[in-house]
Structure formats: C-alpha cells, structure tokens
Amino acid sequence: MGPPHVGKQTGYGPELQWQSHPPASLSPDGSHPLSNKYSSRTVGVQIRSLRTGSVVQITDTLVGKEESKATCATVLKAPPQRQAHVAEDLREDQATVCQGRESQPQEICADPQFIVGGATRTDICQGALGDCWLLAAIASLTLNEEILARVVPLDQSFQENYAGIFRFQFWQYGEWVEVVVDDRLPTKDGELLFLHSAEGTEFWSALLEKAYAKINGCYEALSGGATTEGFEDFTGGIAEWYELQKPPPNLFRIIQKALEKGSLLGCSIDQVDSSGSLQKLIRVRNPWGQVEWTGKWGDNCPNWNTVDPEVRERLTVRLEDGEFWMSFGDFLRHYSRLEICNLTPDTLTSDTYKKWKLTKMDGSWRRGSTAGGCRNYPNTFWMNPQYLIKLEEEDEDQEDGEGGCTVLVGLIQKHRRRQRKMGQDMHTIGFGIYELAGQTNIHLGKNFFLTTRARERSDTFINLREVLNRFRLPPGEYILVPSTFEPHKDGDFCVRVFSEKKADYQAVDDKIEANLEEIDAGEDNIDDGFRRLFAQLAGEDAEISAFELQTILRRVLAKRQDIKSDGFSIETCKIMVDMLDSDGSGRLGLKEFYILWTKIQKYQKIYREIDIDRSGTMNSYEMRRALEEAGFRLPCELHQVIVARFADDELIIDFDNFVRCLVRLETLFKIFKQLDPEDTGTIQLDLISWLCFSVL
Known part of the structure; x- marks a missing residue:
C-alpha cells in the first residue's frame, strides 16, 4: 500500500x-x-x-x-464480551495462496505446540504477507502478559481438549469480540506461508494472524496499515x-x-x-x-x-x-x-493510576443525506452528523499556569478492511470542532458553518482507519463534526473522546416534530370559481378517484415551466386520496379536493423556493430544508431513510416523490396522534394494525 x-x-x-x-x-x-x-x-x-x-x-x-x-x-479487567463464534473456516483470497495449500500443524511438524514458555519475540517472523504493522503490534503483546492473556487465551493446546479450533479476542469499535478459527494454515512446500515462529513448532502467532484476518475479511485485507490499529484492537x-x-x-x-x-x-x-x-x-x-x-x-x-x-x-x-x-x-x-x-x-483496576473518562458515540455517513464532505463543500458540510461536547471542569494539573481541559478525540471508520475484497478501501476522513456561544440541541445549519471558523480540527484528512488529536480547550460547549473529505461517501464510524475530567457528550439532532397547517374547508372559504372547476372535473358523481386525480394533476404540471415533472404516479395519487378520504369511499369530495389542492399549491411553492439553482428538480441535500419548510423536523436517521426511499441514483428527488414523501409523513403523524391521544410518544399495535399501516 x-x-x-x-x-x-x-x-x-x-x-x-x-x-x-x-x-x-x-x-x-x-x-x-x-x-x-x-x-x-x-x-x-x-x-x-x-x-x-x-x-x-x-x-x-x-x-x-x-x-x-x-x-x-x-x-486488566475484561468487559462483557460479544460472542462471535463462527464455525466456518476463513477463506483467504485465492490470489494470495494460489500456489499453496492448507495444512494442519500436525502435517507441518511432529510435535506442534500452541505456546511454549510464554510468548517471545522469536515467535513472530513475517511471511509473504505485507502486514509488518500487525506483527509489530503482536510483538508488543509479548511484553505484557495480562494483555496477551486477554487476546490469546493461554488455556489452549494441541494436546489437552484439542478440537482443531482456537479462540481469540479483539476489540472492535467498543466491544470485545471472540473469534474462533480452525487450525488449517496456508503453507507452501511444507512451510507456513505467512506469520510463523522461528522454531517452526509454536503456532499461537500464526493462528492469531488468521483470526485477525478473519475478522477483517481475508488475509489480503491485512496488507498495509498503521501499528496503532493493532494496538487498539489488542487493548481497546x-x-x-x-x-x-x-x-x-x-x-x-x-x-x-x-x-x-x-x-x-x-x-x-x-x-x-x-x-x-x-x-x-x-x-x-x-x-x-x-x-x-x-x-x-x-x-x-x-x-x-x-x-x-x-x-x-x-x-x-x-x-x-x-x-x-x-x-x-x-x-x-x-x-x-x-x-x-x-x-x-x-x-485499569488499580487505584494508583489516574484514569481517563471515556465516551463513545456511533454514527454513519450516508450518500445523499449525512455524507456531506469537508468544509470545501459548504452546501453539504452541515449535513454531516454533529456531536455536542460539554467541558465543565478544568484539569487538576495545569500546564504553564494555563487552565484548560485536555481531550483526546479519535474518529474511527468501521469495517473498511473487510470491504477491500469488494473493491472498497479506507475513506479520507477528519473532523472539526466548533465553539458554541450557547447550548443547542438542534442540528446546526449551513449559515452557522459559513460564518464560524473551527476552533480546532484534526491535523489532516487522511485515508487511515483512525484520525486522532489531542486538544486543550477552555471549559465550554463545542460541536464536533466528523466527515469524509469528499461528499457522497457511505460509511460507518465511531467517535471516542478521552477527557481528564468528566464531560457530557451527545449527538445533536432535531427532535421529531410536525407543525402541520390546518386548512379550513368551510363553505365560506370555497369560492364559486373553485366549485365550478370541481364540478367540471368530477363529473356527475361529484367525486374524484385516484385515476381521475392523476389525469388532472398531469395537465396542471404540464403547464409549469419551473418544475420538471412527468406528472404524478398512480401510487402517489392513491396515497393522497387515502390521506383525505374521510368516508372510506376511495374518492374525494369537494371539501377534500379543496384541502388537497391547497396543499399541492403549498408544495409547489416550497419545491420552487428550495430549488436554488433553478434546475426544476431538488437535490437530496436540499430535502432537509424543504421538509422543515413543510413543517417537519426529523432526525438524521430518518433523513437517511427518506433519501434511500425517494431519491434516484443521481440523488434527485422529483416533484412526484417530494409530494409522496410529504403526504406519507403527514398521514403517519396523524395516525400516530390518533393512537396516542395523551401524547406519550409511544403506541401499542396489534399485528393487523401494524400490517395495515405498513402498506400505506
């Protein structure tokens, strides 16, 4: 690499x-x-x-x-572990071992041993794989028996209770994961192809390498890396x-x-x-x-x-x-x-050490919604996940007489090695820290970042698994924004913050709200011109079906030059009818059609105003502002779902999908309100109710 x-x-x-x-x-x-x-x-x-x-x-x-x-x-005190026992063998990339075969230790030497006399430096010799960074971290384990015993349980052998499998433990993004592998190892000409011991009779290090390759997808995924990556996975x-x-x-x-x-x-x-x-x-x-x-x-x-x-x-x-x-x-x-x-x-269980205070927060970047890229992309940067950090107590040991709070901020991108075999690799990542004048629990918008410089930032954006920096900040409130260098990059990440004093951290996100305008469809509000229009459109039965509505709206949109649209799909029209059909007839009467017509006019106005570049369409990153204009405040997780559901491959949301999204949201909010009259924030559904709502 x-x-x-x-x-x-x-x-x-x-x-x-x-x-x-x-x-x-x-x-x-x-x-x-x-x-x-x-x-x-x-x-x-x-x-x-x-x-x-x-x-x-x-x-x-x-x-x-x-x-x-x-x-x-x-x-060392091991935290609760998440079991990840997997019986199948790790299958390394065929290109890596195409000239070799898999052999058990008994086929390699007469008296194989798991570990003899403790782990030593001679147990770690590099093979054909370019993972010297990992070997350096494994060599570190030989210097600390307690950490070695956590990663490599020593109660294993090729003699007592031998079953052909061995177990290891690794830290993975906040959890200790147990990995089980069989003892078949890649060989060539009767010798181990990858990591091996100098004597050729101890196999703990070779099996450890195999287990680590398994959790990362394959042996080939281990080529190239930073030693700190191994340090963290062996210690947490x-x-x-x-x-x-x-x-x-x-x-x-x-x-x-x-x-x-x-x-x-x-x-x-x-x-x-x-x-x-x-x-x-x-x-x-x-x-x-x-x-x-x-x-x-x-x-x-x-x-x-x-x-x-x-x-x-x-x-x-x-x-x-x-x-x-x-x-x-x-x-x-x-x-x-x-x-x-x-x-x-x-x-650390000993009271002789001054312990760090740790907070871990998980998040994700999703193309079209929360993958906004760095500050070079001001139109989308604000869409990245945001985290509030509250520092209240200064360090006890003040350096050079200056007060402040020491924090270590580490941003890790998850599972990227595992995705190498699918043609993906590490993203280029970094973060910025912004000082706040006052507390906020609302996702900060574009204007804030256009007018506010970062108080601190990662030294660089780089394509390593983790970016980390140490800072000394005055007590106060800060917003941490992790991002990829370029926008539209999917990925999962975790942010860890080590501080000398206790501090508060939380994800900054909008609370779920729906401030929906009630439209008065009383007799006095419907003028004669609209009544004549409805009578002409509805015909003798004085009602409009979903199919008739589709024809009507297609004609209306065909006259609009500022909105690119092929009209409404029949699915969207059915959803609109269902939202306003109070008598269950599957059709809209005069008052119901008046309410819908008023809503569509409002939707057109929002769509046109949000379309800043006058393209006649809406980019998925503009959808968040459009939803706010329509009265909805939604968390990032829901924005990710909306973009995945309503945007096309080019991250464009046309007017039909825009209206369908708003109508579905309004319908779901109204149903929830009916089922939760006391506004508790929770409801209980039986199976039939759940199925009915799911097909909306």
Missing part, C-alpha cells in the same frame, strides 16, 4: 504532505548510534529510526524523580502519535502524564543531575534485544560518571539486553515517530 492520501481542506487548515526525512546523524566514531539488525515495534510507544526505518520499544520505570515504578504491566485503548521532527513543546510532560494514567508506553523517563545541570533522560527497550544506543547516556557512556553513584545504580542496575538510556534531545533527533496507547478506564 502506498503512502496515505492526504486531503487539503481549503480555508480549513494547512495542507499536509507525505514527507521523506533526512538521515539521522552519526556517532563520533562514524557509526550510527543505533546498531539495528531487526525491525521491531511495541505496544504503546513506537519510535521509528529516521535512517533505517526500524522501530524500538520504550520500556517502563520512573516518572520524574519519583522512585515508584510506573509499569505498563497493569491489572486509543492511540495517539507525534512526529518527533515537530514535537509539541510539552511532549516530555505528555509522556509523564501518560505513565501516570497507566498508558501502554512501555516507557520510562527521569531527570538526573549531571555536573550541576538537570538532564532529561528516556529509557528505550527493543523487544528483539538486538539494538543498543552507543551515543550519550548509553550503557558505557562516560556521562554516567558525572551522576551521583546512588542515582546511577538505581537507574542502570536492572537494564536488560536491548534496554538503554538516552537523552530526550537525542531521542527527538534520532527517531521520527512516537505512539502512545491510552487505556480505557475499564482496563
């Missing part, structure tokens, strides 16, 4: 481009300070070498000058990242606070007094054990001689192979990216 696509949003934020980085500087002896043979990444923190592209782990120890260990091996946390060429000025404090909250950084930081000056240090761990820093503050660096012996002993006594200290400045210079995985409150 090539570099992510980054969208430029006009008037919304600077253009962000995919950048290539210069090589890192060399150590005094001319060698690179990081002698790296193996590529690796870890849970929580990922640091990528500028020169080699390798990644190493930051491990856990001290915060500031405190001696209490801020370990990432936290006690929210992963943020920082480009270290342009780090935020408070990055050192961000790492400190992340450790205080039990985040999976695998990272430790400290400050030591070296010859009278305070040095910020960070300890890095490579889970492969093959990387050592040979620059300042490395294992054998003479700088340690300038530190108090007691402090030096405390910081270096437990260093293992692959662990080393380096200055925070060198850390920023030699690595390009830092990733932190913040855990959800339910994961």
Whole structure:
C-alpha cells in the first residue's frame, strides 16, 4: 500500500504532505548510534529510526524523580464480551495462496505446540504477507502478559481438549469480540506461508494472524496499515502519535502524564543531575534485544560518571539486553515517530493510576443525506452528523499556569478492511470542532458553518482507519463534526473522546416534530370559481378517484415551466386520496379536493423556493430544508431513510416523490396522534394494525 492520501481542506487548515526525512546523524566514531539488525515495534510507544526505518520499544520505570515504578504491566479487567463464534473456516483470497495449500500443524511438524514458555519475540517472523504493522503490534503483546492473556487465551493446546479450533479476542469499535478459527494454515512446500515462529513448532502467532484476518475479511485485507490499529484492537485503548521532527513543546510532560494514567508506553523517563545541570533522560527497550544506543547516556557512556553513584545504580542496575538510556534531545533527533496507547478506564483496576473518562458515540455517513464532505463543500458540510461536547471542569494539573481541559478525540471508520475484497478501501476522513456561544440541541445549519471558523480540527484528512488529536480547550460547549473529505461517501464510524475530567457528550439532532397547517374547508372559504372547476372535473358523481386525480394533476404540471415533472404516479395519487378520504369511499369530495389542492399549491411553492439553482428538480441535500419548510423536523436517521426511499441514483428527488414523501409523513403523524391521544410518544399495535399501516 502506498503512502496515505492526504486531503487539503481549503480555508480549513494547512495542507499536509507525505514527507521523506533526512538521515539521522552519526556517532563520533562514524557509526550510527543505533546498531539495528531487526525491525521491531511495541505496544504503546513506537519510535521509528529516521535512517533505517526500524522501530524500538520504550520500556517502563520512573516518572520524574519519583522512585515508584510506573509499569505498563497493569491489572486488566475484561468487559462483557460479544460472542462471535463462527464455525466456518476463513477463506483467504485465492490470489494470495494460489500456489499453496492448507495444512494442519500436525502435517507441518511432529510435535506442534500452541505456546511454549510464554510468548517471545522469536515467535513472530513475517511471511509473504505485507502486514509488518500487525506483527509489530503482536510483538508488543509479548511484553505484557495480562494483555496477551486477554487476546490469546493461554488455556489452549494441541494436546489437552484439542478440537482443531482456537479462540481469540479483539476489540472492535467498543466491544470485545471472540473469534474462533480452525487450525488449517496456508503453507507452501511444507512451510507456513505467512506469520510463523522461528522454531517452526509454536503456532499461537500464526493462528492469531488468521483470526485477525478473519475478522477483517481475508488475509489480503491485512496488507498495509498503521501499528496503532493493532494496538487498539489488542487493548481497546486509543492511540495517539507525534512526529518527533515537530514535537509539541510539552511532549516530555505528555509522556509523564501518560505513565501516570497507566498508558501502554512501555516507557520510562527521569531527570538526573549531571555536573550541576538537570538532564532529561528516556529509557528505550527493543523487544528483539538486538539494538543498543552507543551515543550519550548509553550503557558505557562516560556521562554516567558525572551522576551521583546512588542515582546511577538505581537507574542502570536492572537494564536488560536491548534496554538503554538516552537523552530526550537525542531521542527527538534520532527517531521520527512516537505512539502512545491510552487505556480505557475499564482496563485499569488499580487505584494508583489516574484514569481517563471515556465516551463513545456511533454514527454513519450516508450518500445523499449525512455524507456531506469537508468544509470545501459548504452546501453539504452541515449535513454531516454533529456531536455536542460539554467541558465543565478544568484539569487538576495545569500546564504553564494555563487552565484548560485536555481531550483526546479519535474518529474511527468501521469495517473498511473487510470491504477491500469488494473493491472498497479506507475513506479520507477528519473532523472539526466548533465553539458554541450557547447550548443547542438542534442540528446546526449551513449559515452557522459559513460564518464560524473551527476552533480546532484534526491535523489532516487522511485515508487511515483512525484520525486522532489531542486538544486543550477552555471549559465550554463545542460541536464536533466528523466527515469524509469528499461528499457522497457511505460509511460507518465511531467517535471516542478521552477527557481528564468528566464531560457530557451527545449527538445533536432535531427532535421529531410536525407543525402541520390546518386548512379550513368551510363553505365560506370555497369560492364559486373553485366549485365550478370541481364540478367540471368530477363529473356527475361529484367525486374524484385516484385515476381521475392523476389525469388532472398531469395537465396542471404540464403547464409549469419551473418544475420538471412527468406528472404524478398512480401510487402517489392513491396515497393522497387515502390521506383525505374521510368516508372510506376511495374518492374525494369537494371539501377534500379543496384541502388537497391547497396543499399541492403549498408544495409547489416550497419545491420552487428550495430549488436554488433553478434546475426544476431538488437535490437530496436540499430535502432537509424543504421538509422543515413543510413543517417537519426529523432526525438524521430518518433523513437517511427518506433519501434511500425517494431519491434516484443521481440523488434527485422529483416533484412526484417530494409530494409522496410529504403526504406519507403527514398521514403517519396523524395516525400516530390518533393512537396516542395523551401524547406519550409511544403506541401499542396489534399485528393487523401494524400490517395495515405498513402498506400505506
């Protein structure tokens, strides 16, 4: 997969481009300070070498000058799980394994084992699949036994209670899902084709990869991705990242606070007094054990001689192979990216950690109704889903004496990998945050966004599964608008907001209302001219049927140049007759026809006024305003249904479908009102009543 696509949003934020980085500087002896043979990444923190592209782990120890260990091996409490047991085998894309076959572990080696002596880095070797991002996240699991035990239940084997199936658990958009796979694995020439262990006898990692491929649709769907995606699916946390060429000025404090909250950084930081000056240090761990820093503050660096012996002993006594200290400045210079995985409150049971407050909101973009695109499309941007965020309490720990509320906002698009085999891929997504002067529970309209700049926004619109940013906002009320870069893109998403203090969040949507005008059809309101017209149209029986109504309205619309229409369908005419037929005759009398005629004139006026481009038709995005003009306020979910029902493939709603929609809505509201005279908002229906209303 090539570099992510980054969208430029006009008037919304600077253009962000995919950048290539210069090589890192060399150590005094001319060698690179990081002698790296193996590529690796870890849970929580990922640091990528500028020169080699390798990644190493930051491990856990001290915060500031405190001696209490801020370990990432936290006690985990699993939330309720949604069972997703599926018996059938995962069938990977035929093109991927066309030269191989499926084999059980017993066919590959004489004594297959699920896991031996715990998970280690040697259990993770990449095969023919381009999913190194996933392998990096899996390698992270080997550093934390509690998290590994949740994702990979260890009470499984090829001997005791063996049934040829294995189970795994993944976080999927707010739920823990159990996935069951059989143990047939793709092989070629008797060897595993994809992920495998170095010894060739342990199979937990290969089966884990298969289970993850299953939940994403196929093996091929795993090609290309971000390590943070795996972090989140293995922990349920929210992963943020920082480009270290342009780090935020408070990055050192961000790492400190992340450790205080039990985040999976695998990272430790400290400050030591070296010859009278305070040095910020960070300890890095490579889970492969093959990387050592040979620059300042490395294992054998003479700088340690300038530190108090007691402090030096405390910081270096437990260093293992692959662990080393380096200055925070060198850390920023030699690595390009830092990733932190913040855990959800339910994961941390220890009271020693300051826990995030979490809110998750689900939503969807639907072509023609709620997929409005970014601010480059002002006519449709306001149609996107909107969420109200209320921040009331400032953080306890104020940075630089400035008040504010820290929030992490993450926008995830759902199930896009699973849809790759259908020719679809990740959308380019992002979000904006707008400050409100006062509280509102009404979906904000076009004028608000034309006159209001975003207070904050995602750094970029990009085609990754998740876009996330950290913000510091003053207490107040804000509107969050998630969107795709271009309009008319279908998709489901969830928004997660982590805050240090409790905050309120809710979807902003219109309440269901129908302010319908009552038309007086009394004798005094019907003039003689209309009576003569009705007598001429109705004939001797003085009533108009649905078929006669169709002929009448076709003649009327044929004379209109401002509305493109082929007339009304017989279905629409029947619906109009049913709405006003008070005596059940299936025909309209004088008063009933007068009411209908008045309504149609009103509908024509609305249709013409909403048609701003004078095309003679109505775009589906204009339908929301048209419904409001007709007296209806409806939530986004219902607008999605209306567009799906009444718009054509080009998202055009002609006059016939417009009238049919209004008539059906009015009829349904009136029926509900009759069945709910006390205005409770609920009704009870028996089967026959439900069927009668459903065929309206």
